[in-house]
Amino acid sequence: MIRPLSVVLLIAVGGSIAYAQSSGEKAIAERKALMKEQSAAGREPTAMLKGEMPFDLAKVQASLQKLQETSAKAKTLFPDDSKTGDTRALPVIWEKKAQFLAAFDKLNADAKAAAAAIKDEATFKAEWGKVAANCGACHKEYRKS
Numbered sequence: 059m060i061r062p063l064s065v066v067l068l069i070a071v072g073g074s075i076a077y078a079q080s081s082g083e084k085a086i087a088e089r090k091a092l093m094k095e096q097s098a099a100g101r102e103p104t105a106m107l108k109g110e111m112p113f114d115l116a117k118v119q120a121s122l123q124k125l126q127e128t129s130a131k132a133k134t135l136f137p138d139d140s141k142t143g144d145t146r147a148l149p150v151i152w153e154k155k156a157q158f159l160a161a162f163d164k165l166n167a168d169a170k171a172a173a174a175a176i177k178d179e180a181t182f183k184a185e186w187g188k189v190a191a192n193c194g195a196c197h198k199e200y201r202k203s
Contacts, residue, residue: 082139089135089147092128099124100190107186113179118186122176125169125189129162146202158200165192 099121105111106118136151136158151158172185 082137082141083143085135085137085140086143086145086147089132089140090145092132092135096125096128096132096193099128100193103182103186104190107183113182115176115178115182118176118182119173122169122173122189126166126173129166129169133159133162148200148202151200161192161196161200165189165196168192 102111102114103118103121106113136147136155138152141147141149141152168189172189175185176182
């Protein structure tokens with residue numbers, strides 16, 4: 059009777075470990091996809107700012123909306139079991155978790171403020187840099203190059 063119980067316990071523990079590993083890997087995959095969405099959201103407005111494409115208010119507003127959505131979701135994608143694996147996230151994320159998560163709140167607030175302020179190309183040029191600066195600041199401290 060002890061042997062079958064031991065086998066059941068080993069299977070249960072092994073399953074739990076496999077689940078924990080897969081949940082961390084899942085979070086890493088989800089945050090990579092989300093960061094690609096954020097990058098894509100910034101691509102056209104940045105090209106507009108550089109004069110590489112014409113200003114389009116609707117596209118700018120859509121990008122700002124996407125940044126608001128992704129910054130809110132991103133806060134859930136850095137669980138403790140996703141510190142290692144196929145990730146460029148630095149350990150400082152978990153050492154300064156509150157500060158790190160606040161960076162997403164700042165991006166969200168800046169994108170929301172820019173969405174309200176941007177009405178034309180002139181206001182876009184004045185506001186877009188404030189939003190885009192969030193990405194570089196976060197990557198500098200929290201992401202491997």
